[in-house]
Structure formats: C-alpha cells, structure tokens
Amino acid sequence: xxxxxxxxxxxxxxxxxxxxxxxxxxxxxxxxxxxxxxxxxxxxxxxxxxxxxxxxxxxxxxxxxxxxxxxxxxxxxxxxxxxxxxxxxxxxxxxxxxxxxxxxxxxxxxxxxxxxxxxxxxxxxxxxxxxxxxxxxxxxxxxxxxxxxxxxxxxxxxxxxxxxxxxxxxxxxxxxxxxxxxxxxxxxxxxxxxxxxxxxxxxxxxxxxxxxxxxxxxxxxxxxxxxxxxxxxxxxxxxxxxxxxxxxxxxxxxxxxxxxxxxxxxxxxxxxxxxxxxxxxxxxxxxxxxxxxxxxxxxxxxxxxxxxxxxxxxxxxxxxxxxxxxxxxxxxxxxxxxxxxxxxxxxxxxxxxxxxxxxxxxxxxxxxxxxxxx
Amino acid sequence: xxxxxxxxxxxxxxxxxxxxxxxxxxxxxxxxxxxxxxxxxxxxxxxxxxxxxxxxxxxxxxxxxxxxxxxxxxxxxxxxxxxxxxxxxxxxxxxxxxxxxxxxxxxxxxxxxxxxxxxxxxxxxxxxxxxxxxxxxxxxxxxxxxxxxxxxxxxxxxxxxxxxxxxxxxxxxxxxxxxxxxxxxxxxxxxxxxxxxxxxxxxxxxxxxxxxxxxxxxxxxxxxxxxxxxxxxxxxxxxxxxxxxxxxxxxxxxxxxxxxxxxxxxxxxxxxxxxxxxxxxxxxxxxxxxxxxxxxxxxxxxxxxxxxxxxxxxxxxxxxxxxxxxxxxxxxxxxxxxxxxxxxxxxxxxxxxxxxxxxxxxxxxxxxxxxxxxxxxxxxxxxxxxxxxxxxxxxxxxxxxxxxxxxxxxxxxxxxxxxxxxxxx
Numbered sequence: 001x002x003x004x005x006x007x008x009x010x011x012x013x014x015x016x017x018x019x020x021x022x023x024x025x026x027x028x029x030x031x032x033x034x035x036x037x038x039x040x041x042x043x044x045x046x047x048x049x050x051x052x053x054x055x056x057x058x059x060x061x062x063x064x065x066x067x068x069x070x071x072x073x074x075x076x077x078x079x080x081x082x083x084x085x086x087x088x089x090x091x092x093x094x095x096x097x098x099x100x101x102x103x104x105x106x107x108x109x110x111x112x113x114x115x116x117x118x119x120x121x122x123x124x125x126x127x128x129x130x131x132x133x134x135x136x137x138x139x140x141x142x143x144x145x146x147x148x149x150x151x152x153x154x155x156x157x158x159x160x161x162x163x164x165x166x167x168x169x170x171x172x173x174x175x176x177x178x179x180x181x182x183x184x185x186x187x188x189x190x191x192x193x194x195x196x197x198x199x200x201x202x203x204x205x206x207x208x209x210x211x212x213x214x215x216x217x218x219x220x221x222x223x224x225x226x227x228x229x230x231x232x233x234x235x236x237x238x239x240x241x242x243x244x245x246x247x248x249x250x251x252x253x254x255x256x257x258x259x260x261x262x263x264x265x266x267x268x269x270x271x272x273x274x275x276x277x278x279x280x281x282x283x284x285x286x287x288x289x290x291x292x293x294x295x296x297x298x299x300x301x302x303x304x305x306x307x308x309x310x311x312x313x314x315x316x317x318x319x320x321x322x323x324x325x326x327x328x329x330x331x332x333x334x335x336x337x338x339x340x341x342x343x344x345x346x347x348x349x350x351x352x353x354x355x356x357x358x359x360x361x362x363x364x365x366x367x368x369x370x371x372x373x374x
Numbered sequence: 375x376x377x378x379x380x381x382x383x384x385x386x387x388x389x390x391x392x393x394x395x396x397x398x399x400x401x402x403x404x405x406x407x408x409x410x411x412x413x414x415x416x417x418x419x420x421x422x423x424x425x426x427x428x429x430x431x432x433x434x435x436x437x438x439x440x441x442x443x444x445x446x447x448x449x450x451x452x453x454x455x456x457x458x459x460x461x462x463x464x465x466x467x468x469x470x471x472x473x474x475x476x477x478x479x480x481x482x483x484x485x486x487x488x489x490x491x492x493x494x495x496x497x498x499x500x501x502x503x504x505x506x507x508x509x510x511x512x513x514x515x516x517x518x519x520x521x522x523x524x525x526x527x528x529x530x531x532x533x534x535x536x537x538x539x540x541x542x543x544x545x546x547x548x549x550x551x552x553x554x555x556x557x558x559x560x561x562x563x564x565x566x567x568x569x570x571x572x573x574x575x576x577x578x579x580x581x582x583x584x585x586x587x588x589x590x591x592x593x594x595x596x597x598x599x600x601x602x603x604x605x606x607x608x609x610x611x612x613x614x615x616x617x618x619x620x621x622x623x624x625x626x627x628x629x630x631x632x633x634x635x636x637x638x639x640x641x642x643x644x645x646x647x648x649x650x651x652x653x654x655x656x657x658x659x660x661x662x663x664x665x666x667x668x669x670x671x672x673x674x675x676x677x678x679x680x681x682x683x684x685x686x687x688x689x690x691x692x693x694x695x696x697x698x699x700x701x702x703x704x705x706x707x708x709x710x711x712x713x714x715x716x717x718x719x720x721x722x723x724x725x726x727x728x729x730x731x732x733x734x735x736x737x738x739x740x741x742x743x744x745x746x747x748x749x750x751x752x753x754x755x756x757x758x759x760x761x762x763x764x765x766x767x768x769x770x771x772x773x774x775x776x777x778x779x780x781x782x783x784x785x786x787x788x789x790x791x792x793x794x795x796x797x798x799x
Contacts, residue, residue: 025797028777032734032795053540057774064779068789089471089512090530094544094569101567105787122788126763153786164764195556221591222556 276319549714554747577610
C-alpha cells in the first residue's frame with residue numbers, strides 16, 4: 001500500500017514538474033517577444049502546486065519583468081514569494097540581493113512611484129530627440145521629492161544631460177546641488193558628486209572653482225587624478241587665451257594693412273565686404289564636407305564645422321589683405337611667403353580654438369599618443 | 375638604502391631561505407593536483423612555490439579571483455602584500471558560506487613571482503591554486519601568512535549542468551574603466567548586488583598596461599566584488615601586452631585566446647590587439663575556428679574581445695575584424711559578441727553578415743559596453759543599431775538552458791533600453 005502511495009506521489013510530482021517546465025518555457029517565449037503577458041505566465045507557474053524545481057525560478061523571472069515594467073511593488077512581492085520557497089543557497093543569495101536593491105531604490109515602498117517616473121524619464125531623455133521637456137519634468141520630480149534615496153544620482157544624471165544640451169551653467173548648478181545634498185547624507189556620495197563637479201568644471205575651463213573643490217575630495221587616488229586633469233586644463237586654458245589673442249592681433253594687423261593700402265576706412269570696408277575668390281571656392285566645398293561630417297559623430301562634426309567657419313573667416317581676411325596689396329603692385333616672393341606663414345599660424349590658432357570648443361582636445365591628444373586605431 | 379637592507383635582514387630573521395635575485399625571463403611551474411602549468415612572461419620571475427620568508431608587512435591586499443582550469447572544480451586566489459617582498463603565502467579554506475576563520479580547516483601553500491612595471495620597483499604576485507573542488511559549491515577562504523591573514527571571504531564554483539540542468543548563471547559584463555575608477559567602483563558595487571557568478575571584462579582597465587598605479591586602483595576599488603567573483607579579462611589595446619597585465623590575472627591557456635564552459639554557456643575570449651598584427655587574420659582566426667568547432671554543441675555561445683566589429687561610435691566598426699572574424703561567428707551561430715573600446719553603450723539588431731535579421735534565431739547580437747569609467751564618447755546610430763547611448767554602464771547576461779537575458783544599467787541604477795531575452799528549444 002505504502003509503495004503505491006509513494007509511486008502515486010512521485011507520478012503526480014513528475015507530471016507537475018513536466019507541466020511547470022512546459023509552462024516556464026512558454027513564459028520564456030512570451031518574454032523573448034516582449035509580450036506583456038509573460039509576467040502573468042511566470043506568476044502562474046510560481047503559484048501552481050505542488051512546488052517543483054521551476055517554482056522559485058518562475059517567481060524570480062516574474063520579478064525581473066515587473067522591474068523592467070517599473071512595477072517595483074509587484075517585483076518585490078514576486079521576490080518574496082521566491083525567497084519563501086527556495087532552498088538553493090546561491091539562488092537565495094541572488095534573490096535576497098535583488099530584494100535589498102529594490103528596497104534601497106524604493107524605500108519601504110514610499111518611493112515606488114518616484115522610482116518608476118525616474119526610470120521612465122531617464123529612458124525618454126536618453127532616447128534621442130529634444131529632451132528638454134523630460135529634463136524639466138525630471139527637475140520637477142527631484143525638487144518635489146527631496147528625500148528620494150537616489151537624489152544624488154539623479155542630480156548627476158540631470159547635470160550630464162544638460163551639459164550634452166550645452167546648458168553648462170544649469171548642469172553645474174545641479175552638480176553643486178548634488179554635492180550639497182550628498183554632504184548631508186552619506187560619505188561616499190559626496191566624493192562621487194564632487195568628482196563629477198570637478199571634471200565638468202575642468203571640461204569647461206572653469207578652473208578657479210575646480211581648484212577650490214579638488215582638495216575637498218577625500219579619496220587620495222582620485223584627488224591625484226583630478227590634480228592631473230586640472231593641470232592639463234590649465235595648460236589648455238593658457239593655450240586658448242594665447243590662440244585667441246593671436247587671432248585678435250593678426251586680425252587687427254590685417255585691418256590696419258587694408259586701411260593703409262586702400263587709403264580710407266570706407267575703401268577698406270568695401271574691400272572686406274566683397275568676398276575674395278578663395279572664399280567663393282572654399283565655402284561650397286566646406287559646406288559639403290561639413291554636411292557629411294554632421295551625419296557622423298556629433299562632436300567631430302561640431303569640430304569640423306567650427307574649423308571650416310574659422311578657415312572661411314581667415315580666408316576672407318587673408319584674401320582681402322592680398323587684394324589690397326595687389327592694388328599697389330605685384331606681390332613679391334618674400335611677401336607671399338610671409339603672408340602664407342602668418343595665415344598658417346592663424347589657421348593653427350583657429351583649429352585649436354575649434355577643437356577646444358568642441359571638447360575634442362583630449363581625443364586628439366589620445367590619438368596623438370596611442371595612434372589612430374586606439 | 376641602508377635602512378631597506380636592515381629591514382630585509384630583520385624580516386628574513388628566523389628563515390634559512392635566501393630569495394634568489396630578481397630575474398625577468400619568466401618561466402613555468404607545474405601546479406600539483408591541477409593538471410596545468412603557470413607560465414610567466416618576459417619581465418617577470420619564474421613562478422615558485424612560496425617559502426618561509428616574511429617581509430616587514432605581509433598583510434594581503436588587492437585580493438581577486440580567477441581560474442585556469444575547469445571553473446566547476448578549480449579557483450585561483452591572487453593577492454599582493456603591502457611589503458612586496460614577502461615570499462610566504464597560503465590559503466585556508468572550507469566548504470560553506472561566510473564561515474569563521476577557525477572553521478577553515480583545509481590549507482594549501484601558494485606560489486609567488488615578482489614582476490616589473492615602469493621603474494625599478496618589483497611587485498610580487500601571490501597565487502593559491504585550488505583544484506578538485508565541488509561544482510556549484512560555496513567555499514569560504516582567507517589568504518596570507520601566519521599572523522597576517524585576510525578577512526574571510528567566499529566564492530562559488532561553476533555549477534555542474536549535468537547534475538543541475540535548470541541552473542542559471544549570471545555574468546557581469548563591462549569594460550574601459552581607465553582613469554574613471556570612482557565610476558568603476560559604483561558599477562562594480564551595483565553589479566555585485568546582483569550576485570554574478572563571473573565577471574567578464576572587455577579590456578582597457580588602465581591607460582597604459584605598464585602603469586602599476588592604475589592597476590592598484592582597478593583591483594583596489596572593486597576588491598569586494600573581485601575577491602568573491604572570478605574575473606575573465608579580454609586584452610584591450612591599452613593593456614599593450616604588458617607584463618603587469620599577464621602577471622595579475624589567472625586565466626586559462628595563454629591568457630590571450632582561450633575558451634571555457636560556464637553553466638550552459640561556452641565563452642571564447644580573444645586578443646584583438648596582439649603583438650603581431652598578422653595574427654588577427656592568421657593564428658587567431660585558426661584559434662577561433664578550432665574553439666568554435668570544439669564547442670559547437672554548447673547551448674549558448676559567447677565571444678568577448680575588445681574592439682567591436684560593429685559600432686557607430688567614435689572609432690566605428692573594426693573592419694579588419696569584421697572581415698576576418700565575422701564569417702566564423704556567423705558560421706558557428708554565436709549568440710552574443712561582447713566588446714568595449716567605445717566609451718558608451720551600444721547594442722545591435724540580430725546580424726548575419728551585413729544583414730539585419732528578422733529574428734534572433736541563428737543570428738548574432740553585438741554589444742559594446744565600454745562605459746566602465748573612462749571619459750565618455752558620443753554614441754552614434756546606423757542601420758544595425760538596436761539602441762545606443764553615451765553613458766557609463768555595466769551589463770548582466772543571465773543564462774539558463776533554454777533562455778538568455780541581456781540587460782544593461784546606468785550608474786544611477788536605471789535600466790538602459792535595448793535589453794533582450796532569447797530562447798532556444
């Protein structure tokens with residue numbers, strides 16, 4: 001009799017396990033198609049009895065889909081179900097880790113809605129197109145929920161996104177706010193926010209504030225790394241002002257020369273108003289190359305467009321200066337060489353400024369050091 | 375100078391062992407009970423069994439795990455000491471999670487070797503090779519020398535899928551941390567919370583592979599994770615085939631091109647910046663063909679290397695690799711190719727050759743997750759792009775017998791779009 005009962009129990013269990021396996025696989029097929037019914041299908045396997053080796057796995061898979069759907073309360077409930085029935089140590093460690101992570105994210109459930117909206121907005125911001133509306137919504141969310149556990153992280157996200165939109169002041173305001181918030185919370189987040197702030201300040205050559213912030217970074221190796229970045233940033237800044245001063249001086253000299261060669265300011269103005277032949281040739285070619293560049297890497301495109309804009313202005317000023325010189329007789333070889341040399345210097349200065357403006361200097365420096373493939 | 379000699383003499387007091395002078399010719403040591411050899415490269419000493427020789431501060435640091443044999447039954451624990459001259463090291467271990475130090479009843483003597491990076495400093499690597507372990511089992515361990523042991527930590531061996539066919543394995547995946555170690559620390563903590571079995575790292579941990587100070591940051595900031603989960607590393611262009619790179623990781627084969635099974639997955643790792651560039655279209659192609667052929671019956675097939683065959687970001691697609699390697703990837707129907715190099719996140723649609731496929735069946739998805747900490751690049755899109763984003767990131771690959779799930783995360787914990795689930799009958 002006992003033998004028959006055991007055989008019956010084993011048969012029932014084996015049948016249930018087989019059915020669960022089929023249902024688990026069917027749920028997996030739905031998940032692979034991103035079908036929203038997948039979560040219900042997994043939960044059905046989890047709820048089916050008797051418990052089989054698929055039961056705890058099904059609850060965990062359901063929890064993962066719930067988290068993807070930003071239904072964090074459901075994810076927590078599903079994980080609790082998995083933890084309640086599993087006996088596998090590795091599985092339990094993983095499920096408990098996921099539950100702890102969700103609780104860290106949503107508190108005791110009071111931040112579930114905020115966390116969901118946070119995920120939705122960040123996805124929308126990163127998804128392409130103009131993110132201004134979503135960024136403003138995220139700002140409003142952060143302001144309305146000062147106690148949100150991921151408040152520092154979301155401020156850093158906001159800062160990075162505004163920087164991408166070229167709203168540098170707004171980006172820096174959020175990072176300063178992240179440092180302020182982190183200072184009243186835990187220790188590790190303060191450094192995290194401050195490091196982000198220093199990096200952004202260096203990127204935008206706001207070095208005085210960066211210099212004040214670096215000593216406040218407590219992590220010695222990160223502090224050393226930031227000191228190196230700051231030193232590099234200071235060199236870039238000196239070079240930027242040098243390049244700018246050089247262009248202003250050369251431009252002034254060109255205007256003075258044209259004025260002298262044409263005899264009056266009015267004539268000089270007319271000379272500058274007329275595009276020289278080299279500009280007429282150069283601009284259409286530059287426009288085509290600029291358009292092609294704009295279809296690729298946006299940073300490189302920005303650099304290319306700024307280089308061409310600078311080159312067009314230099315070609316215009318150079319052409320006007322040469323035209324004015326030609327009115328007084330043929331140009332000698334020495335004059336031509338000197339002119340070409342000065343234009344070359346101006347081009348180098350303009351290219352430097354364009355690369356600096358497009359934040360491509362680090363990339364160019366790295367390519368210089370390690371080769372084009374790197 | 376004199377004081378360091380005095381320190382050495384004091385330290386060596388009580389030991390008859392006189393360490394040999396540093397030689398940088400590399401060498402080989404057979405590891406008893408493991409069936410494999412440890413080979414060090416030019417620039418490092420030959421590996422030796424640890425001796426009774428203590429320096430001024432033998433405290434272990436930068437503990438991290440790897441494996442050179444079958445990950446079901448073996449593990450390598452690696453560490454350095456504060457003083458860098460201690461030659462003594464052993465592991466104490468026992469089956470079970472989070473045990474007390476007193477419960478670690480089994481012992482094994484370690485091995486050690488010195489290596490040079492930039493400058494004349496000699497760094498000393500210690501390794502303890504554990505073989506004959508039980509599959510899918512958690513062990514507690516501590517390493518060090520008498521009076522100077524590390525805290526007790528735990529690791530888990532790879533599961534035996536023959537005994538446990540429905541088991542799930544989870545791989546953390548990331549790359550390109552160089553000079554962004556604060557972000558690497560955040561990502562490592564976030565991935566650690568998800569309890570992975572293994573970390574797959576697609577290269578460029580440091581700016582230059584010879585710079586030891588960056589390696590210290592790489593290992594130090596993720597020690598909590600790397601001392602509990604083994605790491606498998608694909609050589610990146612910034613590692614520059616340097617001795618410190620080869621000295622600090624324990625991986626199968628030649629540590630450049632190798633394959634291994636983990637759960638229901640077969641993972642192939644390749645070096646796409648070898649010393650001899652001709653190897654990319656020669657010996658590495660031969661290796662890939664042989665490894666893919668040997669593992670053609672694996673349920674899930676993954677390839678990890680550094681430079682992407684498909685990318686719309688800064689460097690673009692590596693056409694040499696696309697021409698030489700992708701036909702083999704297509705021939706053997708690899709499921710997933712994992713890359714870094716581009717400091718962003720990028721995932722392709724399912725591809726075969728130059729064609730986007732309507733379904734994932736017999737097609738390959740290429741992922742770039744090179745946002746481990748380095749300064750970000752702008753992302754791009756092209757006809758093959760499923761999703762791309764300029765963000766720091768780390769990813770998880772979850773593998774069951776019939777199902778693989780890929781998901782990536784930003785530093786703030788939000789999920790990056792483009793994740794997928796693929797199933798097989």
